[in-house]
Amino acid sequence: MAREGGQERRTSKKSERSDEEQLAPSEDVAERKERLDEDVDAILDEIDEVLEENAEDFVRSFVQKGGQ
Amino acid sequence: MSVRRVMGTEVEYGISVQGQPTANPMLASTQVVNAWANADLRARRARWDFEEESPLRDARGFELNRDVADSSLLTDEDLGLANVILTNGARLYVDHAHPEYSTPECTGPLDAVLWDKAGEQVMRRAAALASELPQSPAILLYKNNVDNKGASYGAHENYLMDRSTPFGEIVQHLIPFFVTRQAVCGAGRVGRRQDGSEAGFQISQRADYFEVEVGLETTLKRPLVNTRDEPHADPNKYRRLHVIIGDANLSEVSTFLKLGTTSLVLGMIEDRATLPELALERPVRELREVSYDATLRHLLTLKDGRRMTPVQVQWEYLEHARKHIEHTMGSDVDPETTDVLDRWGSVLDRLEADPMSCRQELDWVAKLSLLESYRDRDGLAWDHPKLQLVDLQYADVREERGLYHRLVRLGRMRRLVDDADVAAAVTDPPADTRAYFRGRCLAQYPEQVAAASWDSVIFDLPGRESLQRIPTLEPLRGTREHVGALLDRCDSAEELFAALTGP
Numbered sequence: 001m002a003r004e005g006g007q008e009r010r011t012s013k014k015s016e017r018s019d020e021e022q023l024a025p026s027e028d029v030a031e032r033k034e035r036l037d038e039d040v041d042a043i044l045d046e047i048d049e050v051l052e053e054n055a056e057d058f059v060r061s062f063v064q065k066g067g068q
Numbered sequence: 069m070s071v072r073r074v075m076g077t078e079v080e081y082g083i084s085v086q087g088q089p090t091a092n093p094m095l096a097s098t099q100v101v102n103a104w105a106n107a108d109l110r111a112r113r114a115r116w117d118f119e120e121e122s123p124l125r126d127a128r129g130f131e132l133n134r135d136v137a138d139s140s141l142l143t144d145e146d147l148g149l150a151n152v153i154l155t156n157g158a159r160l161y162v163d164h165a166h167p168e169y170s171t172p173e174c175t176g177p178l179d180a181v182l183w184d185k186a187g188e189q190v191m192r193r194a195a196a197l198a199s200e201l202p203q204s205p206a207i208l209l210y211k212n213n214v215d216n217k218g219a220s221y222g223a224h225e226n227y228l229m230d231r232s233t234p235f236g237e238i239v240q241h242l243i244p245f246f247v248t249r250q251a252v253c254g255a256g257r258v259g260r261r262q263d264g265s266e267a268g269f270q271i272s273q274r275a276d277y278f279e280v281e282v283g284l285e286t287t288l289k290r291p292l293v294n295t296r297d298e299p300h301a302d303p304n305k306y307r308r309l310h311v312i313i314g315d316a317n318l319s320e321v322s323t324f325l326k327l328g329t330t331s332l333v334l335g336m337i338e339d340r341a342t343l344p345e346l347a348l349e350r351p352v353r354e355l356r357e358v359s360y361d362a363t364l365r366h367l368l369t370l371k372d373g374r375r376m377t378p379v380q381v382q383w384e385y386l387e388h389a390r391k392h393i394e395h396t397m398g399s400d401v402d403p404e405t406t407d408v409l410d411r412w413g414s415v416l417d418r419l420e421a422d423p424m425s426c427r428q429e430l431d432w433v434a435k436l437s438l439l440e441s442y443r444d445r446d447g448l449a450w451d452h453p454k455l456q457l458v459d460l461q462y463a464d465v466r467e468e469r470g471l472y473h474r475l476v477r478l479g480r481m482r483r484l485v486d487d488a489d490v491a492a493a494v495t496d497p498p499a500d501t502r503a504y505f506r507g508r509c510l511a512q513y514p515e516q517v518a519a520a521s522w523d524s525v526i527f528d529l530p531g532r533e534s535l536q537r538i539p540t541l542e543p544l545r546g547t548r549e550h551v552g553a554l555l556d557r558c559d560s561a562e563e564l565f566a567a568l569t570g571p
Contacts, residue, residue, distance in 0.1 A: 040441045043478060047438070050469050051461060056453040059216070061089035062460055065165035067080045067221025068286040068312065 069335040069396055071328045071405045072176040074228035074543045077184045079316050080166035080221040081191055082210035093165035096207050100167045101150035101160055103198035116151045117521035125297040153520045155495050155511040157503025160190060166221050172503030173543050176404050177327035179498055181320050182485045186493035192465045211316045212463035213273035216264030220277040223316035227309045228543060233338050239282050239293050244346035245333050245385055246292050246313050247355045248378035251364055252415055253326035255315035256432030258459035267451035271432045273315040275359035281351055286312050300522035302541045318472035320484040321429040328408030332389045341392040344384040347371040362436060364419055379420050386412050428482050435462050505546030508555050516561035527561050536565055
């Protein structure tokens with residue numbers, strides 16, 4: 001089946017490449033840290049946009065009956 | 069030995085009705101399942117066939133008396149709750165107060181990931197359809213296991229095994245494996261104790277809900293090893309190990325490793341291979357202690373006095389699996405088995421060095437990484453509702469709202485399957501198990517399939533008084549290779565039935 005080979009290899013190669021870019025040896029440690037922080041901030045900004053409003057009420061009202 | 073065997077997952081989804089915290093969850097679950105059934109006319113008619121179900125049969129060799137069993141265990145009594153068999157061979161139904169999707173029978177962990185992911189699509193679409201009805205509020209579904217107020221619901225696995233393997237050996241070797249595999253396949257949770265009353269993170273969603281080592285129950289006094297003995301197949305040849313200790317995973321790598329590594333341990337037990345002696349002094353307690361230590365440095369105490377970290381225990385199983393495979397297969401190892409061994413080793417290596425390096429692969433690490441980022445940026449304590457919201461919303465099945473799905477979209481989670489294959493798996497069954505026969509019968513003869521189950525398809529044929537049951541007791545028959553051409557050639561269910569039962 002196609003998915004057993006190609007797709008996975010493509011995906012992991014791509015992510016390896018981006019890891020290498022992030023860890024480029026010429027990059028100064030402080031610069032790298034700064035870039036990672038910016039990166040994390042970008043993720044959190046993105047997540048902030050979709051988080052439900054009023055966390056406390058939302059979490060409190062999530063009540064389930066037990067299952068298996 | 070290989071990772072390949074007949075297996076599947078059975079996931080109960082958390083459910084809530086937006087703006088109505090007191091809504092009846094059974095009703096909402098029924099609306100979700102019925103919405104799918106109404107939209108997919110082919111799925112509309114067939115009932116579930118309960119004839120071969122035996123939830124009270126215990127793998128240790130006895131049967132629980134029905135009169136003394138807790139009513140939640142009587143899963144074979146048709147309560148008239150919604151129940152749909154899909155053309156991909158899966159079952160979508162209401163179990164207790166949750167919608168549940170059971171994958172069709174798959175022959176390896178990668179296929180199981182694919183049809184498990186197809187289940188997420190089914191749930192997402194079904195919930196959207198149910199919410200489209202006039203005056204219906206939005207129904208939200210979560211692929212998680214806890215509400216942080218005391219309730220837990222399951223994400224089970226099932227593995228077909230050789231019946232001749234003594235159950236005692238399965239129990240002995242599985243317990244240390246199950247107690248420690250959460251380091252790889254835990255889904256992460258904000259909150260400790262069953263009701264979440266203690267603030268903090270833990271690796272597993274389910275660890276707080278297990279109270280005994282072995283048992284038949286699945287809803288109370290949950291056991292590390294469940295003894296439900298419903299093979300849904302020839303009981304003289306097979307047992308179907310019902311695993312209730314896992315978390316519901318979103319990460320494809322987590323699900324792949326959960327199923328693949330468990331299959332390897334079962335393979336070693338079946339082969340009577342040399343297995344490590346890792347009996348734990350207090351396994352139920354250790355399950356919780358492993359879960360509560362996200363540094364993975366907790367030392368488990370073994371019966372022989374040794375103390376090991378969860379990752380060291382996992383390494384023991386991996387090393388033995390590698391040796392056994394080399395010994396029995398040499399270089400003739402299938403690629404899926406090699407992939408499981410390699411990924412398992414890679415993940416264990418990195419979990420030992422720096423767990424955070426697995427943040428793009430494992431659910432609990434991805435979740436913890438996100439939570440720690442929030443704690444850093446906003447200075448939040450572990451009891452802050454926003455962190456609990458991140459935990460909950462990580463599992464939201466909606467692509468636009470679910471945080472796991474956002475991480476995927478941001479290129480932050482590694483994938484193993486692609487979207488086109490998942491979309492196909494929503495409608496198509498696996499080609500290499502009896503799910504193929506079941507799924508194609510439903511797709512091709514929806515009007516004539518009166519009922520179906522894992523081990524039967526029941527036809528209601530024109531001109532016949534009684535229903536006609538085709539047993540499918542052999543999970544590896546009814547494949548495309550066996551019946552594909554026959555199904556291609558039979559335009560009607562009558563023709564198929566005549567061909568199957570004829571002289």
